[in-house]
Amino acid sequence: MFGCLVAGRLVQTDAVQVASDKFVFNLPEYESVNHVVVFMLGTVPFPAGMGGAVYFSFPDPASGGPVWQLLGFIANDKPSAIFKISGLKAQMTPNPSETFIPSSCILKWYDNFHRRMNQNPNFWKN
Numbered sequence: 001m002f003g004c005l006v007a008g009r010l011v012q013t014d015a016v017q018v019a020s021d022k023f024v025f026n027l028p029e030y031e032s033v034n035h036v037v038v039f040m041l042g043t044v045p046f047p048a049g050m051g052g053a054v055y056f057s058f059p060d061p062a063s064g065g066p067v068w069q070l071l072g073f074i075a076n077d078k079p080s081a082i083f084k085i086s087g088l089k090a091q092m093t094p095n096p097s098e099t100f101i102p103s104s105c106i107l108k109w110y111d112n113f114h115r116r117m118n119q120n121p122n123f124w125k126n
Contacts, residue, residue, distance in 0.1 A: 001044045002052075002074075005037040013041065030058065030085070038071075039080035051075030056085050 004012040004025040015023040027033060038054050046052065054071045071083040116123050 001041060003039045003041050005039070006033050007035065024057075034086040035082055035084050037080060037082050038074060040074060040076075042079070045076050048076075051078070054081065054083060056083070056088055058088070 002013075002015050002023055002025075004015070004027070006012075006027065012025055015025050018024050025038075027036065036056075040046075051073050052075070053073050055068045056071050057066045057068050059065070060067045069088050071085070072081050074081050
C-alpha cells in the first residue's frame with residue numbers, strides 16, 4: 001500500500017502493519033537521513049475523502065520511549081510527499097530556557113476570539 005524512499009537507498013515497501021490503520025517503516029541509521037519520501041504504491045487507494053498522516057518517530061533520550069513528530073500527509077490526490085527529517089531530534093529536545101504553550105490553549109483562545117469578533121467586531125477597541 002505504501003512505499004518509502006531515502007536518497008542513496010533502495011525503495012522500501014516492507015511497511016509493518018502495527019494496527020488496522022497504522023503502518024511503520026524502519027529507517028536504519030535515521031540520524032544520517034536528511035529527507036524521506038513517502039508514497040502510495042497505487043495498489044490500494046484511500047477511501048474517498050480520506051488520507052493518511054505521516055509521522056516520524058525516534059527514541060526519547062530520557063525515557064527511551066518513542067517520540068512522534070507529525071510530518072504531513074498523503075492522500076489519493078496527493079499520493080507522495082517529501083519530508084525533511086534532519087534536525088527533528090534536536091528540535092524535539094527540551095530547552096529549559098524556552099516555554100511552550102499547549103496547542104489546546106491557543107485553539108481555545110482563537111475560538112473565543114473568533115466568537116467575540118462575530119458578536120461584536122469592535123470588542124477589542126474597548
